[in-house]
Structure formats: C-alpha cells, structure tokens
Amino acid sequence: MKHLDEYRDPALARALLAEIRRTVTRPWTIMEICGGQTHSIMRHGIDQALPPEITLVHGPGCPVCVTPLETIDRALAIAARPGVIFTSFGDMLRVPGSRDDLFRVKSRGGDVRMVYSPLESLKLAREHPDREVVFLAVGFETTAPGNAMALKQAAAEGLTNFSEIVSHVLVPPAMEVILSSPRNQVQGFLAAGHVCSIMGWEEYEPIAEKYGVPIVPTGFEPVDILQGILKTVELLESGEPGVANQYLRVVRAQGNPAARAVVDEVYEVCDRKWRGIGTIPGSGLRIRDELAAYDAEKKFEVTDIKTEEPAVCIAGEILQGLRKPPECPAFGKECTPTSPLGATMVSSEGACAAYHRYQRIGR
Amino acid sequence: MSDRPDFSQMACPMPLTSHDTVQLAHGAGGRLSAELIDRFIVPRFTNPDLDKLEDQAVLDLPPGRVAFSTDTFVVDPIFFPGGDIGDLAINGTVNDVAMAGAVPLYLSVGFVLEEGLPLEDFHRILCSMEAAAARAGVKVVTGDTKVVDRGSCDRIFINTSGVGVVRDGVALSASNLQAGDKVILSGTAADHGMAVMTAREGLSFRTRIASDTAPLHGLVAALLDTCPGLRALRDPTRGGVATTLNEFARSSQVGIRIEHDAVPVRDDVRGACEVLGIDPLYVANEGKLVAVVPADEAAAAVVALRNHEIGREATIIGEVSAAHPGIVSLCTALGTERIVDMPVGEQLPRIC
Numbered sequence: 001m002k003h004l005d006e007y008r009d010p011a012l013a014r015a016l017l018a019e020i021r022r023t024v025t026r027p028w029t030i031m032e033i034c035g036g037q038t039h040s041i042m043r044h045g046i047d048q049a050l051p052p053e054i055t056l057v058h059g060p061g062c063p064v065c066v067t068p069l070e071t072i073d074r075a076l077a078i079a080a081r082p083g084v085i086f087t088s089f090g091d092m093l094r095v096p097g098s099r100d101d102l103f104r105v106k107s108r109g110g111d112v113r114m115v116y117s118p119l120e121s122l123k124l125a126r127e128h129p130d131r132e133v134v135f136l137a138v139g140f141e142t143t144a145p146g147n148a149m150a151l152k153q154a155a156a157e158g159l160t161n162f163s164e165i166v167s168h169v170l171v172p173p174a175m176e177v178i179l180s181s182p183r184n185q186v187q188g189f190l191a192a193g194h195v196c197s198i199m200g201w202e203e204y205e206p207i208a209e210k211y212g213v214p215i216v217p218t219g220f221e222p223v224d225i226l227q228g229i230l231k232t233v234e235l236l237e238s239g240e241p242g243v244a245n246q247y248l249r250v251v252r253a254q255g256n257p258a259a260r261a262v263v264d265e266v267y268e269v270c271d272r273k274w275r276g277i278g279t280i281p282g283s284g285l286r287i288r289d290e291l292a293a294y295d296a297e298k299k300f301e302v303t304d305i306k307t308e309e310p311a312v313c314i315a316g317e318i319l320q321g322l323r324k325p326p327e328c329p330a331f332g333k334e335c336t337p338t339s340p341l342g343a344t345m346v347s348s349e350g351a352c353a354a355y356h357r358y359q360r361i362g363r
Numbered sequence: 364m365s366d367r368p369d370f371s372q373m374a375c376p377m378p379l380t381s382h383d384t385v386q387l388a389h390g391a392g393g394r395l396s397a398e399l400i401d402r403f404i405v406p407r408f409t410n411p412d413l414d415k416l417e418d419q420a421v422l423d424l425p426p427g428r429v430a431f432s433t434d435t436f437v438v439d440p441i442f443f444p445g446g447d448i449g450d451l452a453i454n455g456t457v458n459d460v461a462m463a464g465a466v467p468l469y470l471s472v473g474f475v476l477e478e479g480l481p482l483e484d485f486h487r488i489l490c491s492m493e494a495a496a497a498r499a500g501v502k503v504v505t506g507d508t509k510v511v512d513r514g515s516c517d518r519i520f521i522n523t524s525g526v527g528v529v530r531d532g533v534a535l536s537a538s539n540l541q542a543g544d545k546v547i548l549s550g551t552a553a554d555h556g557m558a559v560m561t562a563r564e565g566l567s568f569r570t571r572i573a574s575d576t577a578p579l580h581g582l583v584a585a586l587l588d589t590c591p592g593l594r595a596l597r598d599p600t601r602g603g604v605a606t607t608l609n610e611f612a613r614s615s616q617v618g619i620r621i622e623h624d625a626v627p628v629r630d631d632v633r634g635a636c637e638v639l640g641i642d643p644l645y646v647a648n649e650g651k652l653v654a655v656v657p658a659d660e661a662a663a664a665v666v667a668l669r670n671h672e673i674g675r676e677a678t679i680i681g682e683v684s685a686a687h688p689g690i691v692s693l694c695t696a697l698g699t700e701r702i703v704d705m706p707v708g709e710q711l712p713r714i715c
Contacts, residue, residue, distance in 0.1 A: 010696035045699025337707040358701040
C-alpha cells in the first residue's frame with residue numbers, strides 16, 4: 001500500500017494546489033472524462049480545494065450511466081430465461097431497466113451471478129455445459145480487452161454455450177460530440193487514465209489540434225488528479241493546447257498493443273447509442289460477424305424494445321458537462337441512489353450519485 | 364490475531380455415528396434425532412439447565428433489567444479464516460446483548476441443517492461454538508434442530524438468542540449523543556467482511572486476512588468501569604462503521620465528523636478493499652465496537668480499551684457536532700469535508 005499512499009500524500013497534494021493557484025490567472029472549465037475520476041474528486045473533496053477560477057465539469061465516462069435502456073432491457077429479458085446463467089460485473093446488477101433490474105430478475109428465479117472477470121463466466125460455461133452462460137460486456141476501452149479475450153478463448157475451446165451482450169463505448173467520438181456542441185463550455189480535458197493505458201494517447205492528438213484544447217491523460221488518485229489539473233491549466237494559460245501525459249506510470253503513447261490487437265480481432269467499431277446523449281457515429285464496439293455465434297443478442301432473439309426516459313431528468317446535459325447535478329429539480333428529491341430517475345444517479349461512478357453521496361452538506 | 368488460540372484446530376473427536384452426513388431423519392424426532400442431540404450437541408454445551416432436555420430453560424436471573432436479543436447467521440462460506448458460522452453465531456448475539464451495557468448470561472441456539480451436510484462439518488461448528496461460549500462465559504440453555512431437504516437451505520443456518528442483565532444505572536442509547544462527544548472505535552475496521560469476501564469462491568487472489576469475530580462484553584465492562592457518562596455502544600457489523608455512525612447521527616439528530624486517516628485499517632485489508640473497489644468504512648466487523656463518550660472521558664476510555672486484548676488498537680475516530688444534524692462527514696486529507704452516507708443496496712450478501 002505504500003505505493004498508493006504516495007499518490008494520496010496530503011503534503012504533495014497541498015503543494016500541487018499551491019502551484020495551481022500560482023499558475024491560474026483567469027477562469028477555466030475543465031472536464032474529467034471518467035466517472036472514476038469524478039468519484040475520486042468528490043471523495044477527496046478536490047473540487048472544494050481548487051481556486052475559484054477552475055470549474056470542473058463531469059464527463060460521460062461512466063459505462064453504466066451511458067448504457068442505453070434498451071440494452072439493459074434486452075439483458076433483463078435474456079437473464080430471465082430458463083437455462084441461462086447471466087453474469088455481470090456488480091455495478092450492472094442494480095441498474096434499473098424500464099421496469100426491472102437484475103436483482104429482481106434473480107429474486108424471481110433467474111440465475112444471475114456477479115463476477116469480477118469475464119474469465120469467471122467462461123469457467124462457469126465450462127462447468128455447466130448444459131446451460132447457456134451470458135456475460136454482459138459493458139464498458140469503455142479499458143474493459144474491452146478482457147471481454148474480447150474471454151470470447152476469443154471460448155471460440156478457441158469450441159465452447160458453444162458462452163456468449164456476450166456487447167455494449168462497449170469509445171471515448172474520442174464522445175469528446176468530439178461535446179466539443180462540437182454550440183453550447184460547449186469545456187476548455188480542457190483530463191482524459192481517462194485507464195482507457196489510455198489500453199489505447200495510448202496518440203488518438204487524442206488530432207482532437208487537441210482540431211478543437212484547440214489541452215488533453216491530459218490522468219490517473220485516479222488525488223495527486224494524479226491535481227497534477228492533471230495543473231498540466232491542463234499550464235497548457236491553457238500558455239495558449240498551447242496539445243496532449244500531455246500525467247499518468248506516466250501507466251500510460252504509453254501506443255497504449256497496450258497486445259490488448260488492442262485482441263480487441264480488434266474480436267470486436268469492430270460501430271455506431272452506438274449513448275443513454276442521455278443519443279447515437280454517436282463510430283462510438284461503439286460490437287462482435288465481428290464471423291463470431292456472431294457468441295453474440296447473445298443474436299443467439300437469443302429478443303423482440304424490439306422501446307423505452308422512454310423521465311422528462312425531468314437532465315442526465316444527458318450532465319454527461320456533456322452542460323449542467324451540474326444540483327441544478328436538476330429532481331436531484332435528492334424524486335431522484336436518489338435508491339430510486340434513480342436517470343443514468344447518472346444509477347452508478348456509483350455517475351456524477352449525480354457522487355454528488356448525492358459526498359456533497360449534500362449545506363449546498 | 365496470532366495470540367488467540369485457534370479453537371478450530373483443537374482436538375475434539377467426532378462422536379461415532381451411523382451416518383457421515385445429516386439425514387432428514389436427524390430432524391424427525393426419532394432415534395437419529397436423539398443421536399444427534401445426545402452425542403453431538405448436548406456434550407458441547409453441557410450444563411444443568413440444558414442437560415434436563417426440557418422444552419424450555421427456566422432461569423434464575425440476577426436482579427436488574429434484562430437485555431434480550433436475537434440474530435440469525437447465514438454466512439457463506441461457513442468456514443473462513445479466523446472463524447466459522449459457529450463462533451460467529453455465539454459472538455454475534457453475545458455482542459448484541461453486551462451493547463446494552465449488559466453481561467450476557469444465557470443463549471438459545473436453533474439450527475437449520477440441510478440434508479447432506481457432512482456431520483464432520485457440523486461437529487467442527489459445534490466445537491467452535493463450545494469454545495466461543497466458554498470464552499464469552501455464556502451458557503447455551505435451550506435449543507432446536509430442524510433438517511430441511513437438500514436445496515432448501517445452504518448447508519447450515521444458525522439462530523441464536525441471548526439474555527443478559529444490564530448493569531445498574533446504565534441506559535445506553537443511540538439517541539444519547541451530544542455535541543462535543545468523542546467517537547471511539549475499538550480496533551481495525553473491515554477485517555471480518557474482507558476475510559469472508561476473500562475466502563469466497565471466485566476471487567483470484569489470496570490473503571492472510573482473518574475475521575475479527577470475538578465477544579465484546581469484556582470491552583464493554585472496561586468502558587462501563589471507566590466512563591460513567593458513556594452515551595452509546597454499537598458493534599458495527601453489516602454496513603460497517605459508516606452505517607453505525609449514520610444510525611447514531613440520525614437517532615440523536617447530531618452531526619458526526621471523522622478524520623480521513625483516523626479509522627485504523629490493516630494494510631492487507633486496505634489492499635483487498637482497493638482491489639475490490641470497496642470502502643472499508645462500509646465493511647462488516649464482528650469483534651469491534653463503536654463507543655460514544657463525553658470528551659472529558661475519552662482519553663480514559665481509550666486507555667481502558669487498549670488494556671484489553673482485543674482493544675489494543677482502540678482510537679478516537681471522530682467527534683459529535685451540532686452542525687448538519689443526521690449527517691456523518693469526513694474531513695479529507697486536503698482539509699475539505701464530504702459526506703459519509705448510508706450504503707445503498709447490498710454490498711456483500713451473506714456476510715454473517
């Protein structure tokens with residue numbers, strides 16, 4: 001734990017805060033892409049400690065938040081089928097679809113199991129050849145290699161009772177949607193460190209150049225985040241946007257080529273609907289046609305599902321950094337983590353949930 | 364934990380029996396039932412009240428108010444580092460009774476056994492219950508055993524109920540907290556929950572984390588001896604320290620503020636929590652208590668706890684305030700303040 005403690009060192013954090021105060025001369029709005037970063041900012045009270053010139057807005061990088069309701073409803077329909085063992089990371093279990101969540105499906109007799117890795121699902125498939133094991137593959141670029149590897153391994157072993165519902169999303173197209181909006185307020189980004197550990201940071205260079213914004217791949221601990229903010233502010237103040245890597249101990253320019261190769265082998269880029277935002281071209285991953293036998297949505301025919309979001313919810317605007325959670329009239333009233341109205345209150349990494357959990361004192 | 368005797372390894376030979384596993388007939392009231400009770404259960408808890416094998420125990424209680432509590436144990440796995448469902452079931456109810464400022468005296472034990480449970484496992488659990496009851500100084504005076512079809516429960520569930528007598532003049536309550544009081548935790552947080560969690564199938568890493576399951580009545584007695592103003596006690600089991608503090612804050616309509624690094628957590632527990640993305644403040648303990656005491660009694664309370672074998676790491680973790688009633692907050696390393704909320708949903712099912 002000594003290693004982690006260094007990145008939570010209060011003295012180092014305070015020194016970085018002082019350096020940020022010395023560097024900043026005018027107001028800047030910076031978006032942290034990843035929900036993990038939002039969570040860390042709230043948990044450690046970083047936003048309160050920053051000088052007033054800096055406004056942090058919270059990005060769309062919460063995979064649970066942006067998974068479309070239709071995907072969740074399809075997952076619920078498959079999970080409820082007899083003979084299916086439905087597996088998922090823990091944070092998806094509580095996510096409500098239109099009428100249900102996976103816990104309720106489980107309470108009615110569905111075999112729903114939490115796993116820490118898709119390889120555990122694969123193991124279940126080997127152990128239960130008479131059952132269909134389905135893994136809900138949701139996430140950004142970070143979790144794609146593991147999920148792709150599980151599918152690749154299933155194919156190599158000839159396991160016919162394993163399949164995935166794939167709803168992966170990609171960061172760069174979402175950043176372009178945010179930057180090209182006429183209402184955009186974001187002037188610089190903390191890119192998601194874990195995403196960059198897979199993808200590297202080269203793909204951000206054209207975005208930084210095209211929109212004239214600094215993009216700083218950043219880690220998740222307080223010192224990481226403060227360092228990321230400092231780098232972003234330095235780039236903003238110098239008027240020389242570009243990509244600068246804060247997360248040096250993890251992120252390389254090309255990312256992890258072996259992991260990217262597995263993803264490319266199993267998945268291909270597709271258009272993807274983001275909950276609260278809409279369809280973004282080229283922003284998702286789906287299973288390649290030659291591996292269609294492992295695509296749960298093709299294996300289990302689920303009829304078309306139409307869904308509606310509550311009109312009061314402003315999750316879409318929050319995910320694009322246009323508004324903040326306390327500006328929502330339903331925040332903390334009709335909408336709480338126990339009865340969420342929208343995506344950003346559902347996941348612990350969602351901006352609304354983070355505000356609700358950590359910041360209701362006199363605000 | 365190493366200075367504690369490991370009762371699970373003590374020689375406690377299994378009685379001779381005609382079966383290796385629990386049969387439905389073991390709960391049917393006939394010959395096999397009698398064999399289970401006479402050879403397995405009664406010898407472990409033997410005392411004059413139990414040995415009569417009446418339908419109830421008739422007890423002479425010392426004078427005073429009676430604290431009465433019940434708890435049911437469904438932990439999975441049934442054996443985990445540092446303990447098993449047996450000593451958990453004894454200590455859990457002993458502690459619930461003790462948190463009223465009572466001396467726990469008598470327990471009842473109810474077993475629900477799944478057909479097919481290896482009798483060796485049942486015997487091992489009974490032996491650890493025997494050791495835990497002896498350690499806590501309580502007598503098991505009445506009990507019940509049911510056997511259900513395979514699949515109708517998961518191996519073994521145990522209910523224990525307990526009575527104890529509250530020390531004269533003591534009236535502890537979660538609603539007693541006053542601004543300025545200090546909040547004390549008797550040791551490291553999250554040991555039990557992470558021991559069970561990491562012992563569970565499916566986790567791909569191993570640790571040496573052991574459950575802290577232990578009877579707390581000794582710590583309670585030490586606190587009552589030194590702190591006449593003791594306000595409230597609670598053992599932070601499911602939902603962890605954060606949940607207990609929230610319950611206190613709500614009941615007393617006060618704020619509680621804790622310091623970010625004040626809650627002691629073992630390095631390996633903290634590491635496991637980091638890997639699993641779990642906040643140790645929300646993880647179950649089975650051998651710790653949270654005490655709220657007036658500020659001028661806090662130092663003596665900590666010393667009293669630290670003099671006790673299972674309270675050596677006791678420390679003040681926070682303070683009660685009049686600000687933001689009903690809310691627990693944490694002072695971060697950056698000097699900012701954030702909420703420590705009630706947990707949402709089930710973080711770790713079947714932890715006790």
